[in-house]
Amino acid sequence: MxxxxxxxxxxxxxxxxxxxxxxxxxxxxxxxxxxxxxxxxxxxxxxxxxxxxxxxxxxxxxxxxKRVLDWDGPSTKMPTKDKLYIVVDTFGRWRISDPRLYLERLKDERSAQSRLDDILGSETRNVVAKHDFIEAVRTSKDRKLPVDQTLQTDGPSTAVAMPAIKKGRTELEAEIYRNAAPKIKDYGIELLDVRFKRLNYNETVSDTIYGRMISEREQIAERFRSEGAGEAAKILGNKERDLLEIESEAYRKVQEIEGKADAEA
Known part of the structure; x- marks a missing residue:
């Protein structure tokens, strides 16, 4: 017991x-x-x-x-407003702000990353498509471009004029954030930041840029050749004029000598 x-x-x-x-x-x-x-x-x-x-x-x-998490978007080819294709690679930071809503809508981090891919990828395409190529690759609209001193001349410039920058890369990133953050909040997620990690030229765009650079240099070279030909013609003209003056002066002196000789005879 x-x-x-x-x-x-x-x-x-x-x-x-x-x-x-x-x-x-x-x-x-x-x-x-x-x-x-x-x-x-x-x-x-x-x-x-x-x-x-x-x-x-x-x-x-x-x-x-509870900690801040990273989002690394896939590299995606997308068009700009001026119809040039670039490869955009973006990244962002986020955190779970409403765990209960997050559980109800997404369940786990894998689903959250997939949803971020959809929303941030879509907003990135929309923003890039509304702006010219130069807006996406330039960091600041106030930055001055370096000048090749070897191309500085007194004559008229043949360089291709750079378009004015209205916003710049940083403002485009901010626009993506403003558009995406409210949509992501519906899943219990707070978007903290989104940035362009890398912007690569598409092969077609690279060919266009290189072609533009070659065309610019060819225009400058052609102007140099034209100026050189003009200088050569000017020098040749001066030479012929000087020769005519010398021949004329010599003929005049010969006539004077012959005249004096005839008078003395």
Whole structure:
């Protein structure tokens, strides 16, 4: 009888310990928790670190990051307003601002990254398509372009004029952020920042740019050749004029000498 009572107490103690351990859970400083019951969120998200209590067995702990997370978008080819194709690579930073809404709409980080791909990719295409190529690649509209001193001449310039910068790359990034942030917020996510990581010329655009550079240099070379031919013609003309003057002066002197000789004879 005594042995049976001891066994019962031991079993009861183990059962209580098991129930208590199933009812307690901890939250670290870097995470936040949403409790679900039969798959549905219960109560508000738990964001305070420490020891917490839930109903054992029927309630589950869903843990989410509290730290800032990175989004690295895929490289995508897209057109600019002036019909040039560039390859755009973007990145951003985000965090889970509403864990319960995040759980209801997305479930996990993989789904969140996919949704960010869709929204940020779409807004990037929309913004790039509304602006000329130069707006996307130039950081500042006030930046002065370097000048090749070897091409400086006193004559009229044949260089291709650079279009005026209205916004610049930084403003385009801000526009993408303003358009995307409200849409992303609907998924319990706060978008912190979005930037262009890399902008590469499409092969067709590169050929166009190189062709433009070659054309500009050819125009300058042709002007130099034209000026050289003009100078050569000018020098040749001066030479012929000087020769005529010398011949005329010599003929005049010959006539004077012959005249004096005839007079003396």
């Amino acid at each position: 005594k042995s049976l009572l001891s066994t019962a107490i031991l079993v009861l103690s183990l059962l209580i310990l098991f129930v208590v351990s199933a009812a307690l859970y901890t939250v670290s400083e870097t995470e936040q928790v949403v409790i679900t019951q039969f798959g549905q969120p219960v109560g508000e998200a738990v964001t305070a670190a420490g020891l917490h209590v839930k109903m054992p067995f029927i309630q589950q702990v869903n843990r989410f990051e």
